[in-house]
Amino acid sequence: MNTLFDKIWDSHVVQNVQDGPTQLYIDRLYCHEVTSPQAFDTLRDKGIKVFRPDHVVAMPDHNTPSDQQKEISDPIGCKQVDTLSSNCAAFGIKHFAMGTKDNGIIHVVGPEKGLSLPGMTIVCGDSHTSTHGAVGAIAMGIGTSEVAQVLASQCILQSKPKTMRINIEGELQPGVTAKDVALYIMAQVTTSGATGYAVEYAGSAIRNMSMEGRLTLSNLSIEMGSRAGLIAPDEITFAYLKDREYAPKGAEWDAAVAKWRQLKSDDNAVFDKELTFKAEDIKPRITFGTNPGAGIAIDGTIPTYDGMNEADAAQLKAQLDYMQFKPGQKLEGIPVDYCFLGACTNGRIEDFRAFASVVKGKKKAPNVVAWLVPGSWLVRQQIIEEGIDKILKDAGFELRLPSCSSCLAMNPDKVPAGKLSISTSNRNFVGRQGPGARTILASPLTVAASAITGVVTDPRTLEISPIKAAEVTKVVASKPQDCPNCAFGATAGSQSADGAKSVHKAFNVVKSTCLPINIDNNNTDNIIPARYLAFTTRDPKFYGDAFMHDIRFDANNKPVADFVMNIAPFNETPAEGKREIIIGGRNWGSGSSREHAAWAIAGYGIRVVISSSFADIHRNNLLNCFVLPVIVSEDFRQELLASIDKDANTIVTVDVPNQTVTNEATGHSEKFDINGYKKYCLLNGYDDIDYLLSNKDKIEAYEAKK
Numbered sequence: 001m002n003t004l005f006d007k008i009w010d011s012h013v014v015q016n017v018q019d020g021p022t023q024l025y026i027d028r029l030y031c032h033e034v035t036s037p038q039a040f041d042t043l044r045d046k047g048i049k050v051f052r053p054d055h056v057v058a059m060p061d062h063n064t065p066s067d068q069q070k071e072i073s074d075p076i077g078c079k080q081v082d083t084l085s086s087n088c089a090a091f092g093i094k095h096f097a098m099g100t101k102d103n104g105i106i107h108v109v110g111p112e113k114g115l116s117l118p119g120m121t122i123v124c125g126d127s128h129t130s131t132h133g134a135v136g137a138i139a140m141g142i143g144t145s146e147v148a149q150v151l152a153s154q155c156i157l158q159s160k161p162k163t164m165r166i167n168i169e170g171e172l173q174p175g176v177t178a179k180d181v182a183l184y185i186m187a188q189v190t191t192s193g194a195t196g197y198a199v200e201y202a203g204s205a206i207r208n209m210s211m212e213g214r215l216t217l218s219n220l221s222i223e224m225g226s227r228a229g230l231i232a233p234d235e236i237t238f239a240y241l242k243d244r245e246y247a248p249k250g251a252e253w254d255a256a257v258a259k260w261r262q263l264k265s266d267d268n269a270v271f272d273k274e275l276t277f278k279a280e281d282i283k284p285r286i287t288f289g290t291n292p293g294a295g296i297a298i299d300g301t302i303p304t305y306d307g308m309n310e311a312d313a314a315q316l317k318a319q320l321d322y323m324q325f326k327p328g329q330k331l332e333g334i335p336v337d338y339c340f341l342g343a344c345t346n347g348r349i350e351d352f353r354a355f356a357s358v359v360k361g362k363k364k365a366p367n368v369v370a371w372l373v374p375g376s377w378l379v380r381q382q383i384i385e386e387g388i389d390k391i392l393k394d395a396g397f398e399l400r401l402p403s404c405s406s407c408l409a410m411n412p413d414k415v416p417a418g419k420l421s422i423s424t425s426n427r428n429f430v431g432r433q434g435p436g437a438r439t440i441l442a443s444p445l446t447v448a449a450s451a452i453t454g455v456v457t458d459p460r461t462l463e464i465s466p467i468k469a470a471e472v473t474k475v476v477a478s479k480p481q482d483c484p485n486c487a488f489g490a491t492a493g494s495q496s497a498d499g500a501k502s503v504h505k506a507f508n509v510v511k512s513t514c515l516p517i518n519i520d521n522n523n524t525d526n527i528i529p530a531r532y533l534a535f536t537t538r539d540p541k542f543y544g545d546a547f548m549h550d551i552r553f554d555a556n557n558k559p560v561a562d563f564v565m566n567i568a569p570f571n572e573t574p575a576e577g578k579r580e581i582i583i584g585g586r587n588w589g590s591g592s593s594r595e596h597a598a599w600a601i602a603g604y605g606i607r608v609v610i611s612s613s614f615a616d617i618h619r620n621n622l623l624n625c626f627v628l629p630v631i632v633s634e635d636f637r638q639e640l641l642a643s644i645d646k647d648a649n650t651i652v653t654v655d656v657p658n659q660t661v662t663n664e665a666t667g668h669s670e671k672f673d674i675n676g677y678k679k680y681c682l683l684n685g686y687d688d689i690d691y692l693l694s695n696k697d698k699i700e701a702y703e704a705k706k
Contacts (some may be wrong), residue, residue, distance in 0.1 A: 003163045003265045004232050005198045008138045012121045014155055014702045015695065020677025021157040023695065025702055027120040029150045030106045031058035031093070033084040034410070035125030035594060037536040039148035040087040046689065050091045051699075052154040057115055058088050059096035061105045062410045063534060066373045066400035073412060077534045091151075104376025104402040107131040107344035111215060112378055114244025118233040118260040123150060127593040127617060128344050128426060130221040134214035135241065136233035136263050138198070141222060141617050143595035145624035145688070153692035155699055159675070161227040161616070162196055162272035165265070167203035170279035175460040177354065178213030179346060179424065179443035181205070182220035183285035183295045188277065191293040191521055192587035195225030195616060197273065200265060205279040206231060211240035212350035219345045220426055223292040225590065227616050232264040284458055287428050287441040288331060289319035291521050291590075294428075298446060298458045302329045315520050322430055323438050324418075331440070331456050338421035339370045339451040340433070341444055343407040346424035347375025349382045351444040353467040356391045358448035360465045364396035365454030371413055372397055373405040388467060397451075408530045409434045417555050422450045429525040429591065436555050507628060507682040510607050511653045512580035515570055516644050517548070522584060523591035524618060526551055528600040543596055544603025569648050574605030581652050583640050584611040588629075589618025598625040608654050610661065612637045623678055624688065630654060630661055630672045639663060656682060 002010070014023040031039075036058065043050065050056060063077035072078040081098060088095035096102035096109065103109070107128055110116040118136035123129060125147045132139035142156065149156050166189075168181060199221050206214070214231050221229025231237075238257055241247045248256045283297040296302065302320070304327040305313045320326060341347075341355050352374065364370060372392060374380040380402060383389050389399050406413040407425040409432070415421045417436025424447050425432075428439040442450070445459035452462065519526070532546040552565050559566040574580050582601070588611040589597065598621040601609065606627060612634040614622075622629045632640075643650040643665040651664040656679065662669040680686060692699075 001266055001268050001270055003165075003269045003271060004136070004200055004230060004263060005138065005163050005228070006269075007263065008119055008121065009160060011119075012138075014698050017157065017677050020675045021159045023155050023692065023698070024121060024158050025155055025699070025706075026123050026150050027055065028110075028115060028122045029056045029147070030110060030122070030124035030126075030129070031056060031084070031147065032062060032106050032124070032126065033060040033080045034062045034533050035144050036087065036147055037080065037083045038538045039125070039144050039151055040091065041538070042145075042148040042689070043091070043151055046152070048152055048693070050093065050151050053092045055154060056093045056151070057096070057110070058084055058093050059103050059106055059109060060084055060098050061103075062404045062408065064098050064103075064403040065411045066371065066403040066405045066413055074534065077410060080534050080536055083536050101377045104374070104379070105344045105347060105404055107219065108347055108375030108379065111135055111240075112244065112376060114241050114247030117241065117247065117256070118237065118263050123156060125593060125595075127222045127591065128219050130226065130229045131215050131219040131344055133221070133228050133230035134211065134218040135237055136230060136260065138228050138230065139218075140228050141593035143593055143598070143617060143621035143624060145595060146620065149688055149692055152689045153696070153699060155692050157688055157692070161198045164194055164197040164199045164226070164273040164275070165271045166199055166201055167274070167276040168201070168205035168279050169203045169276060170205055171208070172205055172279045172282065175284050175445060175458070176282050177443040177445060178209055178216040180282055180285045182217050182223075183287065183292065183441065184282045185277070186220065186224050186293040187285075187295045189224045189275070189293075191223060191291050191590055192225045192613060192615075194221070195587065195613060197226055198228040198230070199226045200271075201229065201231050202265075203276070207234065210350060211236055212348045215348065216345055220292070223426060225587070225615060233260045284443060284446050284460065286331060286422075286446065286456065287439075288323065288325055289316070290322055290428055290430050291319075291523070292426065292428060292441060294319060295441070296331070298332055298456070300330075302327055302331070304328045311520070332458060333455050335420070335455050336368060336422045336440070336450050337419040338415050339368055339447050340373070340406045340421060340423040340425060341447055342371065342373030342375065342405050343425040344375060344404070345407075345426045346444050347373060347379065349379050349469075351424065352379070352383050352388050353386070353469065354444040355448040356388045356467050357464045358445055358459055358462055359395040359397065359452055360391050360467070362395055362452045364451055367454045368451050370397050370451050371400060371406055373400045373413070374402050376402050386467065386469065391467070395452075406433050408432060409437075410530055410534060415439070422447050422456060427525070427591065429523050431529060431550050432525055435529070435550060505607075505626065506685045507607075507626070507656045509653065509655050509657075510580055510628075511651060512577050512607075513649050514581045514583050514640070514644055514652050515574070515579045515606070516564060516583045516641055518583070518585050518641055520585040521587045521590050524589060524594050524597040525591055527589065527597040528594065533594055533596055538599065540599060540603030542603065543600040544605065547600040547604040580606060581608040581610060581654065582606055583637065583644065584609050586611060586634070587613050587615060589615040589622070591615070593617045593621070595621045595625065598622045598627060601625075602627050610637065610640065610652070623682075626682065626685075628654065628656065628682065632661055632670050632672060636661070636663075636668070636670045639666065639668065
């Protein structure tokens with residue numbers, strides 16, 4: 001009666017912590033330059049080595065310019081890339097340096113090199129690690145503190161999520177891709193509908209989906225809150241992985257495949273939740289709002305406020321105001337300024353074939369700026385060997401170099417404020433592709449069609465010329481890109497900019513006035529914008545100053561007058577007993593796994609965040625930063641907000657030993673849950689790494705029998 005997820009999870013349990021999480025063994029840790037520097041510094045602070053360096057692979061991708069003939073222009077991003085190189089050299093970790101044949105986006109490179117294999121547990125300090133689940137693995141995004149856990153012990157402390165199966169039955173129609181399937185599912189499930197679950201995708205449409213399509217689908221699992229997304233391995237999986245550089249070879253391959261064939265949910269497996277959708281109901285999709293679940297069929301119209309409650313109507317209005325759209329508006333035919341093909345969502349060879357099949361024999365619209373960015377050097381080489389680069393050039397497009405690029409705009413590929421981008425990336429958050437940028441998410445086919453016409457276009461209305469796949473015979477190697485500001489291959493250890501160390505204040509009772517930030521789906525891009533992720537420091541004050549920056553301030557850095565943090569008395573600096581508690585919106589902390597968001601909250605002076613629901617990764621990050629996430633009922637959350645609306649200085653008491661939250665204005669209290677292990681950590685300032693290393697004998701015993 002076991003699910004696929006159960007089988008993989010249970011086979012990786014080192015031990016179940018009493019009244020606490022599971023100590024889970026990790027087969028593969030991926031590191032990139034943004035979320036790893038502070039993790040390596042943690043090891044230095046503790047004087048410990050990487051426990052199993054052969055299980056770790058690192059590469060820069062977020063800061064990498066898509067025009068790599070140029071150096072990294074930002075010295076801060078340059079330092080971050082250099083720090084990754086230094087850390088890998090110092091700790092003996094495999095490093096695929098920028099500009100080399102092995103480099104690319106970590107979630108593209110891992111599967112294409114056979115580093116991600118069926119049955120594995122895989123983690124990375126990046127929320128889109130769920131991508132690797134497409135090979136039949138448990139793949140989860142984690143925060144920086146958890147990256148340090150895995151570096152130190154090859155284990156992580158996690159609570160086992162519930163299981164959900166999503167079946168897509170039937171045959172996808174022409175013009176409909178895996179990206180459209182994912183956007184459709186998100187619109188049905190919502191961006192928080194899979195929170196607390198690991199999702200298995202199944203059904204005839206999934207079984208007939210290519211490996212690249214499955215990687216796209218699994219990639220977007222996090223956008224509905226899922227802890228992981230996975231697909232049972234089959235002949236399509238095996239054909240994709242065979243002869244990959246790090247995949248088993250010869251007799252070992254045969255033995256591995258025999259084992260992998262057993263990785264499927266039992267016929268009588270019981271899921272905590274199961275949903276089924278018809279493939280025929282799915283059309284090409286686009287988004288209209290500022291979260292990936294705010295989507296419609298490309299020939300549809302934006303919802304109106306009819307039938308919505310006041311809170312939901314306000315949320316929709318805020319999204320449409322930012323996007324400069326109107327309720328009931330049809331988006332097909334509106335002009336676009338930028339088109340982006342790439343990201344770990346759609347930066348694979350199949351995506352470039354799809355794009356080329358639309359633009360072949362046509363010309364790019366003159367009003368459109370287009371960025372076509374492969375997900376890896378292998379993908380780029382394949383584009384050239386298949387002649388796709390010539391098709392793109394003839395149509396007026398430039399093929400750029402591998403990078404995360406405009407997905408989160410940490411490199412120079414930023415969409416200017418107010419401009420509209422149609423993008424194959426994974427998030428359309430406020431300012432995601434650049435401060436003030438507006439983003440429509442779509443498939444490679446839809447982005448290609450729109451790039452040709454200059455307006456949002458249904459790809460089914462244009463002629464499509466299928467591109468024949470060709471076998472890649474070689475990949476041209478190159479040396480690490482020279483950059484006078486970056487010492488690639490340096491052996492010196494990394495160092496935080498100021499050498500600051502986190503100092504955690506033990507919990508007991510927090511009694512304070514509150515800061516109400518009643519924004520549903522308040523994502524980590526809101527909590528701390530991407531441009532602040534390029535720093536290697538962990539200084540809380542630095543990140544505290546960035547907390548909610550782009551919501552607090554406009555594009556000219558002027559305070560937004562009607563935002564709560566700029567209104568007295570809520571604009572006062574948190575101190576003991578004063579604004580130490582946030583009353584947040586529903587699904588607080590959705591989006592990225594960046595622990596920087598938790599550092600920003602802690603650095604601002606917040607000790608407790610209260611909501612009726614949290615995104616899973618962010619909740620873990622808060623706990624690891626000694627900020628207490630408290631889940632209360634929605635009715636009690638509304639009561640707290642109402643009390644604060646009536647009296648801005650309403651006191652709320654959070655009693656950790658007794659696990660209660662009390663509204664002192666009404667005298668009402670609610671109990672909240674926290675496992676005994678984490679409660680002990682909060683009350684005593686106990687460190688997860690110290691706990692894991694105290695169980696080194698159990699880890700080694702697990703490895704011996706594995």
